[in-house]
Amino acid sequence: MLTRIAAAAAHFGRDLDHDLGRIGKLIDDARAAGSALLVLPDAAIGGYLADLRHPDPAAFPPALKPDDPIFERIRGLARDMVVCVGFCEADGGDRYNAAVCLTGDGILGRHRKVHLPAAEGIAYRAGNTFAAFDTPVGRVGMLIDYDKTFPESARTLALDGAQIVACLSAWPASITNAAPKLSQDRQSRLFDLYDCARAAENQIVVVSSNQTGAAGGMRFLGQAKVVGPAGNVLARTWAKAGLAVAELDVVQEIGNARRVLNHLRELRPATYRAAE
Template identity: 70%
Template sequence: MERGITIAAVAASFGRDLDFDLARIQTLIEQARKAGAGLLVLPDAALGGYLPDLRNPSPEALPPALEPDHELIGKVAAAAAEMVVCVGYCELGEDGVSRYNSAVCVSGDGVLGRHRKVHLPRGEEQAYSPGNAFRAFDTPVGRIGMLIDYDKTFPESARSLALDGAGVLACLSAWPTNISNRAPRMSQDRQSRLFDLYDRSRAAENQVVLASANQTGALGGMRFLGQAKVVGPGGDILARTWAKAGLAVAEVFVEAEIAQARRVLDHLSERRPDTYLR
């Protein structure tokens, strides 16, 4: 009989102080462990913080770029121990110059998977180079795929991971309120509505489980939404934090719930790719 997996998605604030970020991550790992979590999804840029300005990102204000084998990633893995943890950071490219908005999935056994953000919104391309692939990977809690921020705006991103066998999508974000036309209340903000819409749609259209983490608070001119959540394969929100910092925690029987969602209508097997425009 399948054992349920407790999934925790984080809403929290992170900045440029790497020691502070690591300490906060270690605290969140302990909180998730007490909640029984087997999978913890942290926000994008949890190590080093996000960009303070998307309209004109200054080279002097970029987050610190870390090598893929940086000691901080090893410390997150050591803290994770038996847990699977996804965390975002600014990755230094192989050429020693390029930067990538990246995520790494770790446990006490080391690195389980990596992802470089493929879709860069306007402004971010001045700071980062794009990734070029979506690949799922096996973990002790099942097969997972990762998306970063704007990646989830594109249905093809999540669909690619679902077709590669991912039963859980880990979405790591530093998703802000609307930059050009900020609403007086966060619940009325256009980006707030889209953030929820994309989370639920990507889960429902692929009939997979989705764990969405996001930053909170503010950095420079950016104000982040929070709204961490765990979404079931029918698009139903199983747990959420709203705008506050905290953990959205839900126990999910991933294989059973996906099988139930696909019992009558199986979206992946009923696709007609030969009819779609490329």
């Protein structure tokens, strides 16, 4: 069955009404393109941190409870579309960099970012699990930003049956060694490399969204894309805002990729050193 999948590159900030309006526009655009799945960036609700080295608690993104009314509004916008969206989650006195996957019928899955880079631990607590879940477009797992740097993250989801991994990011250009052009930036190269590697090594579909524009001293890369299970980029936005839309038969493409060499079946976990 052919499925159209969209990954968004767009800028989001602290104004929740403005964010919701942009989310609605992206959902409308994805629906007009025939997409059944839309992956929005990390921190699409409330924006990301303005400084990764010295985050200011007075400028943290607003923390929302999982049952905040804004999710009901996004469900109303999504209707029959599967939508993944990032936000800052409040849990008692703790804050998490989090994502939900939903349709008009309700929440399908949740994820809290596990790997916290630089000084992000000042703003958020770390999540502690990766789990796939069933959706109308297939079995899906989610990663946030730095999670995709670690092969074990996507591998855990693939072993849990994920056919599609949604990677939601607010991924900036290099903070310490900025390049004159985003296309030449070290982080730009790594962002693309991780997307393609995670898809190829697990023989799954990776849908990678990202923020664009700037916040504080950071420039976000954009580069939203859909990657096939052979590690091939099927659609991308480059550094511009917009949607990367690809149409494919997810089950068939995964089957084709695994026909001779099936990486998950050929794993030899007894020979791998366990993490300490």
